[in-house]
Amino acid sequence: LIIIATIPAVIIGLIFNNEIKVLYDIKWVSLFLIITGLILFLSKFAKQKLLHINYSQAFTIGLFQAIAILPGISRSGATISTSVLLGIDKEASARFSFLMVVPLIFGKMAKDILKMDIPKEVAKADDEYMKPLRDVGVNAVKREEADRKMHQQSNMHQQNEEKHEL
Numbered sequence: 001l002i003i004i005a006t007i008p009a010v011i012i013g014l015i016f017n018n019e020i021k022v023l024y025d026i027k028w029v030s031l032f033l034i035i036t037g038l039i040l041f042l043s044k045f046a047k048q049k050l051l052h053i054n055y056s057q058a059f060t061i062g063l064f065q066a067i068a069i070l071p072g073i074s075r076s077g078a079t080i081s082t083s084v085l086l087g088i089d090k091e092a093s094a095r096f097s098f099l100m101v102v103p104l105i106f107g108k109m110a111k112d113i114l115k116m117d118i119p120k121e122v123a124k125a126d127d128e129y130m131k132p133l134r135d136v137g138v139n140a141v142k143r144e145e146a147d148r149k150m151h152q153q154s155n156m157h158q159q160n161e162e163k164h165e166l
Contacts, residue, residue, distance in 0.1 A: 001053055001148070002141055005062035005100040010107065012066040024071050032072030039064075040074075043081035050088045052151045053096055057086050065100060075101065092151075099144045102137045 013020075023029075053061070064082040068075035076097050083093030 001055065001058040001096070002100050002103060002144060004055055005058040005065065005096070006103045006107075008059070008062040008066035009069060009104055013069055013104075013108075016069075020069055020071075028070075029072040032070050036072060036074045036077050039081045040077050043084040046084045047087060048084060048089045050086075051092055051155065052148050053083070053088055053092065057083070057088065058096075058100075060086065061096065062100070065104075095144065095147070099140050102140055106134070106137055 023032075061079050061082050064078040065075060067073055068078040076094075079097040079100065080090070080093045083096060084090060088096075
């Protein structure tokens with residue numbers, strides 16, 4: 001799910017990187033801050049009922065993460081609010097929002113490192129410092145997947161209990 005949610009931001013970031021830089025102007029940033037406020041305000045009225053996220057919801061949340069590349073749009077605000085507007089529980093929304101940025105951060109770091117033309121010896125030395133960061137990212141993704149499976153099993157168990165009560 002995290003990879004699906006990352007795809008829109010990767011595509012938008014790679015294709016429109018130079019065009020987005022033009023929008024770092026006070027007029028545009030002000031407009032985008034107002035839009036962030038509206039998104040946050042609208043999410044206050046959403047009904048939350050879902051504890052897990054499906055593939056289409058992950059992609060939709062990813063679209064809003066991509067929109068948050070614009071200066072003044074809060075990435076976490078846009079993704080969490082979108083999740084809540086889709087009916088997803090606030091806690092699950094926040095957890096997913098913060099996990100889905102991990103691949104983007106590592107991708108941006110890798111892109112920047114590759115642009116700097118670092119000699120292989122230096123990159124190899126940096127690898128021992130990057131390993132703990134990679135491990136944190138991998139463990140975060142594994143934890144999210146385990147939590148999602150646990151929620152699915154819990155929901156199925158709850159549904160079975162409701163059937164037996166009838």
